[in-house]
Amino acid sequence: MANVPPIPKRISSIKFGLLSPKEIRKMSSTPIITADTYDDDGFPIDMGLMDTKLGVIDPGLRCKTCSGRAGECPGHFGHIELVAPVVHVGFNKVIRKLLRATCRKCSKILLEPAQKQHFLDQLIGIEEIGHMPDDLINEAYKEASKVKVCPYCNEEQLDIKFEKPTEYLENGEKLTPTEIRDRFENIPDEDIRVIGMDPKNARPEWMILTVLPVPPVTVRPSITLESGQRSEDDLTHKLVDIIRINQRFQENREAGAPQLIIEDLWELLQYHVTTFFDNSVSGIPPARHRSGRPLKTLSQRLKGKEGRFRGSLSGKRVNFSARTVISPDPNLSINEVGVPMPIARTLTMPAVVTPRNIEQLKIYVRNGEDVHPGANYVLRPDGRRIKVTNVNKDDLAEKLEFGWTVERQLKDGDIVLFNRQPSLHKMSIMAHSVKVLPNKTFRLNPAVCPPYNADFDGDEMNMHALQTEESRAEAKILMQVQENILSPRFGGPIIGGIHDHISGLFLLTRYEDHISANDAYDMLRKSDIRELPSPAGYDPDGKPYWTGKQIFSQILPKNLNAQFTAQVCSHCDTCKKEECPNDAYVVIRDGELIKGTIDEAAIGAFKGKVQDRIIKEIGPEAGARFIDNMTMLAVRAIMRTGLSFGIADEDIPKEARIQINEVLGKAEGAVQNLIKSYQNKELEPLPGRTLDETIEMSIMQKLGKARDETGNIADSHMGLENSAVIMARSGARGSILNLTQMAACVGQQAVRGERIRRGYAGRTLPHFEKGDLGSDAHGFVKASYKSGLNPTEYFFHAIGGREGLVDTAVRTSQSGYLQRRLVNALQDLEVQYDLTVRDTRGVLVQFKFGEDGINPTKSDFSKPDTIHRIVRSVVNREVA
Amino acid sequence: MFFIISGGKAIRGKIRPDKFFEYFIFGGKDLTKFSLLDHESVPKHEIMSEGELKSVLSKYSIEKEQLPKIKVQDPVSKEIGAVVGDVVKITRKSQTAGEAEYYRLVIE
Numbered sequence: 001m002a003n004v005p006p007i008p009k010r011i012s013s014i015k016f017g018l019l020s021p022k023e024i025r026k027m028s029s030t031p032i033i034t035a036d037t038y039d040d041d042g043f044p045i046d047m048g049l050m051d052t053k054l055g056v057i058d059p060g061l062r063c064k065t066c067s068g069r070a071g072e073c074p075g076h077f078g079h080i081e082l083v084a085p086v087v088h089v090g091f092n093k094v095i096r097k098l099l100r101a102t103c104r105k106c107s108k109i110l111l112e113p114a115q116k117q118h119f120l121d122q123l124i125g126i127e128e129i130g131h132m133p134d135d136l137i138n139e140a141y142k143e144a145s146k147v148k149v150c151p152y153c154n155e156e157q158l159d160i161k162f163e164k165p166t167e168y169l170e171n172g173e174k175l176t177p178t179e180i181r182d183r184f185e186n187i188p189d190e191d192i193r194v195i196g197m198d199p200k201n202a203r204p205e206w207m208i209l210t211v212l213p214v215p216p217v218t219v220r221p222s223i224t225l226e227s228g229q230r231s232e233d234d235l236t237h238k239l240v241d242i243i244r245i246n247q248r249f250q251e252n253r254e255a256g257a258p259q260l261i262i263e264d265l266w267e268l269l270q271y272h273v274t275t276f277f278d279n280s281v282s283g284i285p286p287a288r289h290r291s292g293r294p295l296k297t298l299s300q301r302l303k304g305k306e307g308r309f310r311g312s313l314s315g316k317r318v319n320f321s322a323r324t325v326i327s328p329d330p331n332l333s334i335n336e337v338g339v340p341m342p343i344a345r346t347l348t349m350p351a352v353v354t355p356r357n358i359e360q361l362k363i364y365v366r367n368g369e370d371v372h373p374g375a376n377y378v379l380r381p382d383g384r385r386i387k388v389t390n391v392n393k394d395d396l397a398e399k400l401e402f403g404w405t406v407e408r409q410l411k412d413g414d415i416v417l418f419n420r421q422p423s424l425h426k427m428s429i430m431a432h433s434v435k436v437l438p439n440k441t442f443r444l445n446p447a448v449c450p451p452y453n454a455d456f457d458g459d460e461m462n463m464h465a466l467q468t469e470e471s472r473a474e475a476k477i478l479m480q481v482q483e484n485i486l487s488p489r490f491g492g493p494i495i496g497g498i499h500d501h502i503s504g505l506f507l508l509t510r511y512e513d514h515i516s517a518n519d520a521y522d523m524l525r526k527s528d529i530r531e532l533p534s535p536a537g538y539d540p541d542g543k544p545y546w547t548g549k550q551i552f553s554q555i556l557p558k559n560l561n562a563q564f565t566a567q568v569c570s571h572c573d574t575c576k577k578e579e580c581p582n583d584a585y586v587v588i589r590d591g592e593l594i595k596g597t598i599d600e601a602a603i604g605a606f607k608g609k610v611q612d613r614i615i616k617e618i619g620p621e622a623g624a625r626f627i628d629n630m631t632m633l634a635v636r637a638i639m640r641t642g643l644s645f646g647i648a649d650e651d652i653p654k655e656a657r658i659q660i661n662e663v664l665g666k667a668e669g670a671v672q673n674l675i676k677s678y679q680n681k682e683l684e685p686l687p688g689r690t691l692d693e694t695i696e697m698s699i700m701q702k703l704g705k706a707r708d709e710t711g712n713i714a715d716s717h718m719g720l721e722n723s724a725v726i727m728a729r730s731g732a733r734g735s736i737l738n739l740t741q742m743a744a745c746v747g748q749q750a751v752r753g754e755r756i757r758r759g760y761a762g763r764t765l766p767h768f769e770k771g772d773l774g775s776d777a778h779g780f781v782k783a784s785y786k787s788g789l790n791p792t793e794y795f796f797h798a799i800g801g802r803e804g805l806v807d808t809a810v811r812t813s814q815s816g817y818l819q820r821r822l823v824n825a826l827q828d829l830e831v832q833y834d835l836t837v838r839d840t841r842g843v844l845v846q847f848k849f850g851e852d853g854i855n856p857t858k859s860d861f862s863k864p865d866t867i868h869r870i871v872r873s874v875v876n877r878e879v880a
Numbered sequence: 881m882f883f884i885i886s887g888g889k890a891i892r893g894k895i896r897p898d899k900f901f902e903y904f905i906f907g908g909k910d911l912t913k914f915s916l917l918d919h920e921s922v923p924k925h926e927i928m929s930e931g932e933l934k935s936v937l938s939k940y941s942i943e944k945e946q947l948p949k950i951k952v953q954d955p956v957s958k959e960i961g962a963v964v965g966d967v968v969k970i971t972r973k974s975q976t977a978g979e980a981e982y983y984r985l986v987i988e
């Protein structure tokens with residue numbers, strides 16, 4: 001392996017074990033015997049919880065163990081000798097298992113010698129092949145706990161009951177920790193191995209504590225309040241409790257106190273030690289502060305979202321970032337982000353003072369922190385950092401010299417990163433240029449919602465101000481929105497028109513054919529177009545007018561050519577192309593829209609052919625400009641006609657209603673006939689299906705067909721004058737199915753792809769006879785949303801709807817975890833300059849990226865269309 | 881369910897039990913002697929010669945160990961009789977590239 005570099009340091013194994021009392025004493029720097037912390041002069045008391053042998057946190061003091069100062073001394077453990085042993089909560093389940101698996105008299109594991117040997121042999125085998133022995137160990141536990149009489153001493157085994165969190169009852173009598181410890185001490189080493197413990201590293205009796213390690217003061221530093229009062233860490237408070245009870249216990253025992261009191265104190269000691277480890281165990285109340293706040297003890301520091309692992313180790317926090325709610329602003333470029341003034345005044349960018357910028361930077365410093373754009377800090381070359389205040393701002397501006405750095409506030413044009421979680425693909429973090437705006441939300445062009453998967457129902461996003469020239473350059477070249485319009489996922493644009501953009505341009509390019517000069521200029525006002533082409537015609541009074549197609553053509557690059565079918569295409573058997581009677585074949589020649597309607601297939605996110613062609617043929621800058629102009633034109637176009645949707649849009653004529661009822665009635669009849677033939681055993685089963693499956697499938701099919709038919713009836717009565725139809729057909733929002741469910745018939749409600757069968761014995765609801773196979777008894781909704789559902793229909797609809805919700809909830813968590821595993825496995829792979837894919841050791845994974853070396857971003861919707869297009873443009877005609 | 885019929889092509893679908901016998905008996909090929917390389921979805925595997933291997937290694941300027949691996953116990957390794965240390969050349973059909981070559985070092 002000459003070229004494969006060795007992995008620098010490899011962890012060959014990690015071993016976990018229990019601390020023995022001996023080890024605890026050995027690693028302890030001092031026993032802790034007094035609950036007091038500081039003396040009257042404020043110095044730590046010897047053998048107290050703040051003993052300087054445990055390490056130091058106050059500057060000026062030296063550690064008595066390592067003689068290091070605060071910061072140098074890592075801290076050292078101490079220990080408390082417990083008067084009586086207590087159970088370690090963390091091991092309560094293991095203790096229970098051990099008690100059940102070993103003899104109450106001789107402590108041997110309750111397995112025949114042969115059985116024991118069998119498990120031991122298997123364990124060794126499993127260890128050799130490096131598998132987890134958990135299953136085997138559980139089996140051994142299970143076998144041993146079944147045995148009722150000890151095979152070694154014939155002692156009858158009693159029932160062990162476990163009461164959370166630390167009580168064990170044998171036939172109703174409490175086992176004291178001392179008794180448990182005695183039993184565990186006698187378990188032979190060999191038997192311990194059978195139950196999966198390594199006797200060298202973890203003797204079971206060590207799970208019953210006789211000595212408690214006291215964590216170093218560096219783990220539980222006290223803080224000095226402004227009043228000069230000391231406030232101790234929660235762990236210290238807990239340790240004080242333990243020591244107090246420990247002392248009282250000892251005094252009472254020495255004084256020969258009654259057994260009842262001793263037991264009470266023992267229980268109390270157990271409680272305090274338990275809550276010291278984990279203050280959220282069920283079965284006991286959590287220990288609280290005087291204020292009523294529960295204490296944060298050891299396991300609370302580690303567990304959960306804000307714990308050490310998720311919150312401190314995996315969680316990364318950064319400076320120069322901001323987070324707030326987002327809202328739309330169609331007048332911003334897709335490359336811009338609107339930044340609220342308070343954020344712009346807080347975040348800064350460092351600027352090194354040079355002869356070229358010194359005057360400008362002086363202005364910023366003079367503006368101070370309150371006047372935007374100002375400066376918040378000035379850095380001197382010696383590393384001193386000076387805050388710009390209203391007092392020193394003029395002074396600092398005068399002192400400014402070459403080589404100093406001014407941390408100036410964010411201003412228009414700065415490059416920042418913008419991010420929305422969950423960051424699932426590279427387009428979840430893109431670079432935008434800042435536009436400082438009033439109010440408190442981030443503003444973005446709605447056309448960039450798809451890559452972030454953002455909407456404005458309260459979504460929040462993060463922004464990061466870049467701090468070096470290199471990062472800003474890199475972000476601008478690689479991460480700017482316009483560089484990410486084309487997705488590497490499918491080789492098409494994922495940024496484009498949404499919702500009203502599509503409706504607007506649909507209305508403009510399909511119906512508008514009489515636009516006055518005034519209106520035309522008004523619609524194009526926000527773009528940089530200031531001239532109109534020759535008009536489409538003249539009114540009788542001599543005034544010129546233009547068509548919507550002409551207006552749209554103005555924002556197209558002059559040399560753009562494209563031909564494709566629009567979304568509204570009804571997929572006729574033979575497409576008449578340019579002659580399409582439906583105006584559904586788009587022809588753009590030399591930047592002019594000759595034929596066709598602009599809709600989702602032309603400018604939509606994920607689908608837009610026009611953005612796609614512009615970016616691939618002219619460039620991302622032209623692409624961004626087109627999307628900017630397109631969104632602004634579309635917004636003005638939709639305001640020209642207006643587009644609204646009301647309940648009346650779901651109206652259908654009376655005859656249609658009658659037709660629909662007829663269809664549904666017939667289907668019902670057909671279903672009844674099917675049921676009859678099924679009951680008469682005349683039904684032929686489908687191949688490979690049982691009779692029951694056959695009848696269900698036939699009914700489903702009949703009803704599905706009926707629903708579709710009602711949809712067609714409703715659809716045929718709603719033309720493109722209906723705004724819901726416009727939105728559905730143009731791809732702006734909603735579907736024809738949504739519409740027909742509103743107007744005609746909602747249809748079958750299903751659970752796991754089957755008709756609804758759950759509910760009462762033999763029927764879904766008490767409204768139906770037992771064994772009723774009819775359509776309405778199993779969730780077929782005859783009504784439309786407009787006409788309203790009857791109570792049983794409504795209930796079935798809720799059942800079907802709930803499944804959808806559960807599905808999405810389950811799917812997101814599952815796909816999230818899948819994504820995480822994939823990313824973890826693939827994150828270090830890299831495409832090299834020779835197009836090979838290699839890992840960090842230089843081992844090849846692919847000899848050519850994707851077997852073909854094609855960059856999917858540059859492909860045409862992942863189809864080999866490029867060659868055809870080149871040939872077409874050279875020979876100037878269609879080629880096969 | 882997969883069934884082997886004459887010609888070594890796999891077809892997928894539900895086959896009625898009565899039809900099954902037809903395929904099994906009159907399939908035209910002795911199923912006990914079938915080679916797994918005959919299957920449509922198994923790409924061509926062949927052991928590379930020393931010279932061929934050398935040119936591949938120099939093309940990517942790598943050592944043998946940097947190649948992807950395949951186990952000797954792998955059914956395909958057994959089928960073509962590869963031993964540890966051999967390099968297997970795999971020629972796959974590709975929708976976009978026509979044919980794509982891949983190399984794997986045989987390991988234990």
Ligand SMILES: [Mg+2]
Pocket residue numbers: 454455456457458459
């Ligand atoms: Mg949302």
Ligand SMILES: [Zn+2]
Pocket residue numbers: 054055056063064065066067068073074075076
């Ligand atoms: Zn120290």
Ligand SMILES: [Zn+2]
Pocket residue numbers: 103104105106107108150151152153154155
């Ligand atoms: Zn015994």
Ligand SMILES: [Zn+2]
Pocket residue numbers: 565569570571572575576577580582584585
């Ligand atoms: Zn058409």
